[in-house]
Amino acid sequence: MDRQHGLSVRLKLTLSYAGFLMLAGALLLVAVGVFLLRQGWLQTNESGAVRVTPGTLFVRGFAPTAAAVLVFLLVFGLLGGWILAGRMLAPLDRITHATRTAAAGSLSHRILLPGRKDEFRELADAFDMMLAQLEAHVAEQQRFAANASHELRTPLAISKTLIDVARADPNHDTGKLVDRLHTVNTRAIDLTEALLLLSRANQRSFTREHVDLSLVAEEAAETLHPLAEKNGVALETSGDIAPTSGSPALLLQLTTNLVHNAIVHNLPEQGTVWVHTGVRPRTVVLTVENTGEKLTPQRASTLTEPFQRGTERIHTDQAGVGLGLAIVKTITKAHDGTLTLTPRPAGGLRITVELPAASGG
Known part of the structure; x- marks a missing residue:
């Protein structure tokens, strides 16, 4: 000014x-x-x-x-x-x-104003805290941008390599080439859509509506039931009506990501996924729990970071783009909720999403 x-x-x-x-x-x-x-x-x-x-x-x-x-x-x-x-x-x-x-x-500079607490010291401390948070946020965004660039570059580089090989060898099997290009391009499209979804959730550019998490959970389970059967995973849903307020599309995406991760990160055979909804005094809860390999609390705490993946997937045809739980975290935060990841003692993971209950719910 x-x-x-x-x-x-x-x-x-x-x-x-x-x-x-x-x-x-x-x-x-x-x-x-x-x-x-x-x-x-x-x-x-x-x-x-x-x-x-x-x-x-x-x-x-x-x-x-x-x-x-x-x-x-x-x-x-x-x-x-x-x-x-x-x-x-x-x-x-x-x-x-x-x-x-x-x-x-x-952003690494700090005031560190000495002396006893007064108005100036409170202002300086608040400014130092703001700088620390801003520095951490910028560093996180830089890591995200670097990871996203790397993830997007990989399918593009593969596509270029495949095309170069086909140009060098006119007798190359074009049908096989087309199939591989289709797979690579599909991954690039999925990653781009996931990035756009993250941006939309971060900006909170959505209209809040009345949403029943139990219905959302049933829809996600029904959609992913064929995948569960294909991978030999039993999918069970239960719980009560859980009314909240938010974006039906984003909450469905959140639930779908959780259930999808629970299916692909499971035992090689006879695995199980439990999806449960519940109501607390002022909140509603969605819990997705799955069997699987044992995880340490430290490892579980990193799974919501962008492009962080858990243990090697048993089913290589569901490689994903490394943004599933990052999207869940972002959507949960955009809905003023909390996300908790807890390793199961017997192996696998329990993920709990707690959202504010709808008024009158």
Whole structure:
């Protein structure tokens, strides 16, 4: 914003201090003068003490002294006010320097203002916290952009290689080439759609509607039932009506991703996936639990990061794009919910999504 230059805060505080001191001094001198005028002054001469005219004596004796005192208070107020204002505003210089440093692109700088807690220290600490969060967010976005670029480059590079091989060998099996290109392009399209979905959920650009999570869970389970049968996984759904508010499409995507991951990250045979919905005092809960290989809590905590994949999938035809749980995390956050990943002692994972209950639900 383009602003006109004005008086500095330090100068304003200096004038305020000096003005207040002058006003207080003037009021004090006026009070003393009024008191002397009412009482009268005594003047002693050779013949003894006599009373003189109070007004005349006030003008000749007290007024010059009062004027000198006011001049002294003005000079003292300006000088003292300038020094005090400078000391009081010194923390702002450090905060301003940190702000300009951050604006120049250095987010690692911190104010670290010493001293006991006061308004300036609270401002500095809040600014340091904001810088730390911003630095972490920027680093996360940079990692995401790098990973996304890598993931998108891979299918493009494979496609280029396949085309180069076909051009070099005219007798190459074109049917097989087309099939492989179709698989690679499908993966690239799925990844692009997943990235767009992440962006949409992050921006919260959706209309909230009444959604029953139990119906969403049933729809997702019904859609993925053929995949579960193909992979030898038993899919079980249960629970109560779980009304919440949000985007039906995004919540269906969330549930589908959870169930899909639970199916493809399972035992090679006789695996099970449990999908359950429940109601708590102020929230509704969707729980997706599956059998599978054992996971450590540390490993489970990283699965929601973009392009992080769990243990090697048993079914290589469901490679995915590494954004399934990242999308779940983003959609959950966009709906003001919480996502919890807990490894099962016997192997596998339990994922719980807790969302605010719908009003009147």
